[in-house]
Amino acid sequence: MLPKREFCRNFCFHLTTNSSVTYRLMAADKQLTPMMAQYRRIKGELPKDAILLFRLGDFYEMFFEDAQVAAPLLNVALTKRGVVPMCGIPFHAANNYISRLLKAGRKVAICEQLEEARPGQLVKRDVTQILSPGTHFDERMLAAEKNNFLAAVYGVGKSFGLALVDLTTGSFKCTELETEAALLAELERLRPAEIILPSEAARLHELLNSNFPILNGYEDWVFAPETALFTVRDHFKVASLDGFGLKNKGAATGAAGAVLHYLTQHLRRDVGHLTSLSCYQASDYLTLDIITLRHLEILEPLHRDAAKNATLYGALNRTVTPMGARRLRDWLSQPLADAKAIGCRQNAVQTWMENVSALEQFRAQLTQVRDLERTLGRLSAGTGNARDLAALRLALEQVPMLRSILAGLPTSGAGNGLLQEAEEISEPSLLGELGSQVVELPDLIDQIARAIADEPPLALKEGGLIRDGFDPALDELRAASRSGKDWIAKLQQDEIERTGISSLKVRFNSVFGYYIEVTASNLSKVPQHYIRKQTIANGERFITPELKEMEGKILGAEERSIKLEYELFLRVREVMLARLPEIQQTASALAQLDVLGSFAETARLYSYCRPQVGTENVVNIRDGRHPVLEQNLSEERFVSNDTQLDQQVQVALITGPNMAGKSTYIRQVALLVLLAHTGSFIPAAEARVDLVDRIFTRIGASDDLARGQSTFMVEMSETANILNNATAKSLIILDEIGRGTSTFDGLSLAWSIVEHLHNQVGAKTLFATHYHELTELAGRLPRIKNYNVAVREWNDQIVFLRKIIEGGTDKSYGIQVARLAGVPKAVIERAKEILHNLEESELTPEGNVRQQARHRAERDKLKKLAPPPQLDLFGG
Numbered sequence: 001m002l003p004k005r006e007f008c009r010n011f012c013f014h015l016t017t018n019s020s021v022t023y024r025l026m027a028a029d030k031q032l033t034p035m036m037a038q039y040r041r042i043k044g045e046l047p048k049d050a051i052l053l054f055r056l057g058d059f060y061e062m063f064f065e066d067a068q069v070a071a072p073l074l075n076v077a078l079t080k081r082g083v084v085p086m087c088g089i090p091f092h093a094a095n096n097y098i099s100r101l102l103k104a105g106r107k108v109a110i111c112e113q114l115e116e117a118r119p120g121q122l123v124k125r126d127v128t129q130i131l132s133p134g135t136h137f138d139e140r141m142l143a144a145e146k147n148n149f150l151a152a153v154y155g156v157g158k159s160f161g162l163a164l165v166d167l168t169t170g171s172f173k174c175t176e177l178e179t180e181a182a183l184l185a186e187l188e189r190l191r192p193a194e195i196i197l198p199s200e201a202a203r204l205h206e207l208l209n210s211n212f213p214i215l216n217g218y219e220d221w222v223f224a225p226e227t228a229l230f231t232v233r234d235h236f237k238v239a240s241l242d243g244f245g246l247k248n249k250g251a252a253t254g255a256a257g258a259v260l261h262y263l264t265q266h267l268r269r270d271v272g273h274l275t276s277l278s279c280y281q282a283s284d285y286l287t288l289d290i291i292t293l294r295h296l297e298i299l300e301p302l303h304r305d306a307a308k309n310a311t312l313y314g315a316l317n318r319t320v321t322p323m324g325a326r327r328l329r330d331w332l333s334q335p336l337a338d339a340k341a342i343g344c345r346q347n348a349v350q351t352w353m354e355n356v357s358a359l360e361q362f363r364a365q366l367t368q369v370r371d372l373e374r375t376l377g378r379l380s381a382g383t384g385n386a387r388d389l390a391a392l393r394l395a396l397e398q399v400p401m402l403r404s405i406l407a408g409l410p411t412s413g414a415g416n417g418l419l420q421e422a423e424e425i426s427e428p429s430l431l432g433e434l435g436s437q438v439v440e441l442p443d444l445i446d447q448i449a450r451a452i453a454d455e456p457p458l459a460l461k462e463g464g465l466i467r468d469g470f471d472p473a474l475d476e477l478r479a480a481s482r483s484g485k486d487w488i489a490k491l492q493q494d495e496i497e498r499t500g501i502s503s504l505k506v507r508f509n510s511v512f513g514y515y516i517e518v519t520a521s522n523l524s525k526v527p528q529h530y531i532r533k534q535t536i537a538n539g540e541r542f543i544t545p546e547l548k549e550m551e552g553k554i555l556g557a558e559e560r561s562i563k564l565e566y567e568l569f570l571r572v573r574e575v576m577l578a579r580l581p582e583i584q585q586t587a588s589a590l591a592q593l594d595v596l597g598s599f600a601e602t603a604r605l606y607s608y609c610r611p612q613v614g615t616e617n618v619v620n621i622r623d624g625r626h627p628v629l630e631q632n633l634s635e636e637r638f639v640s641n642d643t644q645l646d647q648q649v650q651v652a653l654i655t656g657p658n659m660a661g662k663s664t665y666i667r668q669v670a671l672l673v674l675l676a677h678t679g680s681f682i683p684a685a686e687a688r689v690d691l692v693d694r695i696f697t698r699i700g701a702s703d704d705l706a707r708g709q710s711t712f713m714v715e716m717s718e719t720a721n722i723l724n725n726a727t728a729k730s731l732i733i734l735d736e737i738g739r740g741t742s743t744f745d746g747l748s749l750a751w752s753i754v755e756h757l758h759n760q761v762g763a764k765t766l767f768a769t770h771y772h773e774l775t776e777l778a779g780r781l782p783r784i785k786n787y788n789v790a791v792r793e794w795n796d797q798i799v800f801l802r803k804i805i806e807g808g809t810d811k812s813y814g815i816q817v818a819r820l821a822g823v824p825k826a827v828i829e830r831a832k833e834i835l836h837n838l839e840e841s842e843l844t845p846e847g848n849v850r851q852q853a854r855h856r857a858e859r860d861k862l863k864k865l866a867p868p869p870q871l872d873l874f875g876g
C-alpha cells in the first residue's frame with residue numbers, strides 16, 4: 001500500500017495531470033481537474049498575500065507561488081509536478097510550520113477536508129481559518145505577559161487614528177494622536193505584531209516602515225470615516241458612537257472601523273468577543289516619547305542580551321497572573337497625568353501594605369485565576385477546548401473568596417499623613433470599586449462543573465469531555481457502548497472455553513475493528529465459522545458475523561456519543577458566551593487588582609515609600625534608589641541619594657569621574673518620577689514628586705546608521721526635540737551632551753543648551769557632564785546648582801563612594817578608570833605624562849611641551865568675566 005501522502009499525490013495528480021502539459025491545463029479553467037478547479041476557486045477567494053495550505057490526506061500542500069515563497073521559509077523541499085511547483089508539510093506537525101510562516105510576517109489560510117476522502121471522488125474542502133501575525137492564537141508565539149496587537153493607523157489632516165485589537169484577550173481600544181512622534185511613541189509602547197494602514201497612504205508607509213516590521217496596506221475606502229462609522233456601529237449594534245467617546249473623532253473611527261473590517265472580511269474571523277471599545281486620550285497620561293521609552297528601559301532592555309529583569313517592568317513585576325503582568329506593562333509605559341487618579345492607586349497600594357496577611361491571601365487565591373482573559377479569548381473565538389472551560393470554572397470559583405477578602409479591607413486606604421492633597425482622603429476606594437466589578441457567576445460554575453469532566457482531553461472530537469449524568473442521551477449511548485464492550489470481554493472467555501484455545505484473544509485496531517487472534521500452534525482448533533482476515537507473523541486474525549454486528553453497535557454508539565459530547569460542549573460554551581461581558585469585566589478588574597497587589601508586594605519587599613504628588617513643580621526625594629539596579633547589584637550595596645528640584649534649583653549639573661554613577665543617578669530620578677505617576681510607591685525614604693507633563697531623556701550614544709545618521713547627528717536631533725517640546729512642567733535628563741564632537745564644539749553646545757533650558761524653557765533638568773567648565777554656570781545663573789559624585793583618592797587609586805554631593809569637580813580620573821579596566825601599565829604611565837603636560841601647557845604631536853598654557857589662561861579669563869553674554873566662553 002502507498003503511504004498516505006503518495007496516495008494523495010497520485011490520486012490528485014491522477015485527477016490533475018498525466019502529462020507535462022499540466023500548466024496549460026491549469027491555465028484553462030474548463031480543462032482543470034475537479035480538484036485543481038476547487039483549489040483555484042478557494043485560492044481566488046482569499047486575500048492575495050495569504051499562503052494557502054491545502055489539505056490532502058495527511059498533508060497540507062502548497063502550490064505555485066505559495067510553494068515557492070513558503071518552501072525556503074519552512075525549510076522543506078520544493079518539488080514539481082509537471083511544471084507546477086509544490087511543497088507540503090505533514091498535518092500533525094502543521095502548527096510548527098504555520099508559526100514559522102507567521103513569524104516571517106505571512107498570512108496563512110488553512111483549507112480543510114470537510115468530509116472523509118473517498119477514492120475517485122472530490123472531497124469537500126473549505127478555508128476554516130486565515131491567520132496573520134497579529135491575529136493568531138498560537139501559544140508558542142504568544143508571550144504570556146505581552147499583548148498581541150493588531151493595529152490600524154489612519155491619518156486625517158494632522159491627526160492619526162490608532163486602533164488596537166488583541167484577539168487573544170478581547171481587548172479593543174483606540175485613540176487619536178496629534179503628531180508623528182506621538183504616533184511612533186505609542187506604537188513603540190504597544191509593539192503591535194501587525195499594522196494595517198491605507199494602501200495609498202505613502203507618507204504613513206514611509207514613516208512606519210523603518211520602525212515596525214509587519215505593515216500591511218489595506219483598502220483605503222475601508223478607513224474612510226463614513227464607512228468605518230457604519231462598520232463599528234454595525235459591530236456593536238448601536239446607533240451612535242458617541243458613547244464610545246468617538247464623537248468628532250474621524251481618524252480614530254476610521255482606524256477602528258478598518259481593523260474590524262480587516263478581521264471580519266479579510267481574515268473572516270469571528271470577533272463577537274470584542275464586546276467593548278475604549279477610546280483613550282493621550283492627555284490623560286504622562287507623555288513618554290519613543291526615545292525615553294527605550295532609553296529608560298521601561299519595558300525592554302536596550303541590549304538584547306541584557307538580563308530579562310534589567311528593565312523597570314522586570315524589577316517591578318510581582319504579578320501573579322499573566323493578565324496582571326500585561327496590565328503592569330501598560331501602567332508602566334502609560335503613567336497617569338492626574339493627581340487624583342494617582343492618589344486612588346496609591347490608596348489601594350497603601351491599604352494592601354497595611355493589611356499584609358490579606359494581601360498574601362488575595363495573591364495566593366488570585367494565582368488560580370491564571371490567564372482568564374486569554375481563556376475567554378480562545379473560547380469565544382472558537383479555538384478553545386474543554387480544558388479552557390475547566391480553567392474558566394477554576395477562575396470563577398476563586399471569585400467569592402477574592403471578593404470577601406476585598407470586602408474585609410478598610411474602605412479608605414489613605415490616612416498616614418503623607419498625602420498632600422486633602423481631597424484625596426475622600427476618594428472612593430479603588431479596591432472597593434474594582435471589587436464591585438468582580439462578578440460572581442455561580443450558575444455558570446455549576447453548569448460547567450456538572451458538564452465538563454475533571455481532566456478533559458485537549459481534543460474536542462475524541463470524547464471524554466462530558467461527565468456521566470449530565471445528559472441522559474449521552475448516558476444511554478455510553479451504556480450501549482459499555483455493554484457492548486462487556487459483551488466482547490465475555491466473548492473472549494466463551495470462545496476460549498468453546499475452542500479450548502487458552503491463548504485466544506479478542507482485540508481491536510482501527511483498520512479491522514474487533515477481531516479474534518489465534519496463535520499459529522492453535523490454528524487447527526479454529527472453528528469453521530471463523531472468517532480469516534489476516535495472517536500475522538505468529539498466527540492469524542479472524543472475525544465472526546456476531547462479532548462484527550456487536551462492533552457496529554459499539555462503534556455506532558461511540559461515534560454518536562462523541563458527536564453528542566461535542567454538541568454539549570458547544571452548548572455549555574453558549575451559556576458562557578451569554579455572560580461574556582461580565583466575565584471580561586471581572587478579568588479586567590482582577591488584572592488591575594493584580595497590579596496593585598504587585599505594587600504593594602514590591603513596596604513591601606524593598607521598603608518603598610508613598611510619594612506625595614502635588615502640582616507645584618517640586619521633586620524632592622530623600623534617599624532615592626535606582627529601582628532596577630538596586631535589585632540587580634551583586635557585588636556592591638546600592639548607595640541611596642537625594643534629589644532636590646524646585647523653585648530654587650531648576651537645573652542640577654552633575655560632574656564626577658567616569659564610572660562614578662552619574663548616569664545611574666539621573667536615570668534613577670527619571671524612573672522614580674515616572675514610577676510615582678503610575679501610582680506605585682517608589683524606592684526612597686521619603687519623596688514628593690509633583691506632576692510633570694513629559695519626561696525627556698537624552699542618554700548614551702547610539703548610531704542610527706540604518707537611517708544614515710551619525711552618533712552626533714542622533715544626539716543633536718534628540719536634543720532638538722527636547723529644546724523644541726519641553727515645557728516648564730517637564731523633566732529632562734541629559735547625559736553628556738556634546739560628547740560626540742570636538743571638545744570646544746561640544747562644550748559650547750552644552751553650555752548654550754543649559755542656558756536655554758534655564759532661561760527659556762524652565763524645565764527641571766538633570767545634566768550629567770564631563771565638561772567641568774560648565775560648573776561655571778552655577779555662578780552665573782540663579783537656578784543652576786552643581787553636584788558631583790564623591791570619590792576618595794587613595795595611593796593613586798580611586799574608591800567610588802557613589803554619593804551625590806553639592807559642588808563641582810574638576811577631575812575626571814579617566815586614567816585611573818582606564819587602569820581599573822586593564823589598560824596596559826605602559827600606556828597608563830605615558831597617559832599620565834601627557835596629562836601632566838596638558839595641564840601645564842599645550843603639546844607637540846610627540847606629547848612634549850610647546851608653549852605656555854593658553855587653555856588655562858582662557859579658563860581664568862572666563863572666571864573673571866562679569867555675568868553673561870553667553871558667547872564669551874572662548875572669546876578673546
Ligand SMILES: Nc1ncnc2c1ncn2[C@@H]1O[C@H](COP(=O)(O)OP(=O)(O)OP(=O)(O)O)[C@@H](O)[C@H]1O
Binds near residue numbers: 639658802
Ligand atoms: N548609587 C550607586 N550605588 C551602587 N553602585 C552604583 C551606584 N551608582 C552607580 N553604581 C555602579 O557604578 C556603575 C557605573 O555607573 P554609571 O554608568 O552611572 O557611571 P557614570 O558616572 O555615568 O560613568 P561614565 O561617565 O563613564 O559614563 C554602575 O554600572 C553601577 O554598577
